[in-house]
Amino acid sequence: xxxxxxxxxxxxxxxxxxxxxxxxxxxxPLCVCHLQxxxxxxxxxxxxxxxxxxKRGVVEARRHEQWMIYSLPQAPxxxxxxxxxxxxxxxxxxxxxxxxxxxLKKLQPACCWAAKAIRQDRPLxxxx
Amino acid sequence: xxxxxxxxxxxxxxxxxxxxxxxxxxxxPLCVCHLQxxxxxxxxxxxxxxxxxxKRGVVEARRHEQWMIYSLPQAPxxxxxxxxxxxxxxxxxxxxxxxxxxxLKKLQPACCWAAKAIRQDRPLxxxx
DNA sequence: GACGTATATTCCCGGTTCTGCATATTCCAT
DNA sequence: ATGGAATATGCAGAACCGGGAATATACGTC
Numbered sequence: 001x002x003x004x005x006x007x008x009x010x011x012x013x014x015x016x017x018x019x020x021x022x023x024x025x026x027x028x029p030l031c032v033c034h035l036q037x038x039x040x041x042x043x044x045x046x047x048x049x050x051x052x053x054x055k056r057g058v059v060e061a062r063r064h065e066q067w068m069i070y071s072l073p074q075a076p077x078x079x080x081x082x083x084x085x086x087x088x089x090x091x092x093x094x095x096x097x098x099x100x101x102x103x104l105k106k107l108q109p110a111c112c113w114a115a116k117a118i119r120q121d122r123p124l125x126x127x128x
Numbered sequence: 129x130x131x132x133x134x135x136x137x138x139x140x141x142x143x144x145x146x147x148x149x150x151x152x153x154x155x156x157p158l159c160v161c162h163l164q165x166x167x168x169x170x171x172x173x174x175x176x177x178x179x180x181x182x183k184r185g186v187v188e189a190r191r192h193e194q195w196m197i198y199s200l201p202q203a204p205x206x207x208x209x210x211x212x213x214x215x216x217x218x219x220x221x222x223x224x225x226x227x228x229x230x231x232l233k234k235l236q237p238a239c240c241w242a243a244k245a246i247r248q249d250r251p252l253x254x255x256x
Numbered sequence: 257g258a259c260g261t262a263t264a265t266t267c268c269c270g271g272t273t274c275t276g277c278a279t280a281t282t283c284c285a286t
Numbered sequence: 287a288t289g290g291a292a293t294a295t296g297c298a299g300a301a302c303c304g305g306g307a308a309t310a311t312a313c314g315t316c
Binding site: 044046050 | 261262263264265
């Protein structure tokens, strides 16, 4: 039996790791190793949570060379859209999420330059 | 380890039964047997989901004679408050929830007159 | 085609959650 | 105090979830 889309969204957001991922992706598209690094996750943990979110339409992924770049969907479902708006207001008061933001600002893209390029709105082509 | 209040709220809402309960309580305080009836739940299922929500501050209960009247908290946490606002906009489009509303309108309080009294803003005293 | 890096998938385990059944508790009327 | 209606709780099994280890796949470089 198919679940209501709203419930699916709630399932995605009811885990702290996933919530932090979504929150970070609200700022910028990021590759797996960035998320791994920012959130202190093992490779498996990061990959699995991303797969979970992806399967449910909360994030999208596209491959760029050897990196998978994750981002929020350009056309989110109405239910997701609502929640994303809520998050921006809710999460700013929680230390964990403020801290994630702070670390994101300082991020030196060691492994993959794509995220930085995207954050600066430069086209995603090689050699920056 | 203590969970973030937002995540607690998401946990409460990521189950269809609980979501329907919260949705109904947005309309009016209700006793257990009403919810049982409206949602087609067994007594145990209704009681347990309500206990779940109550423990996490999403609903409140007070006894009135032999009935437990459940309602949304007068002073919800900011996180819950946000979600309750969202729900009003999100749920109206889903058939399950529209249907619950329809049945609520028609509700004949067979077991307990309290909910009806409350819905009509009459004081909760005996003999109506 | 061999290798290294980045990522995904599979299998397994411990912990949590959900459900049903039986039982307990609370309140009210007699 | 006894019985009935409404509700809660304890327990046991099923289902689900998240994490780790090992393995597989995809891409780029040489």
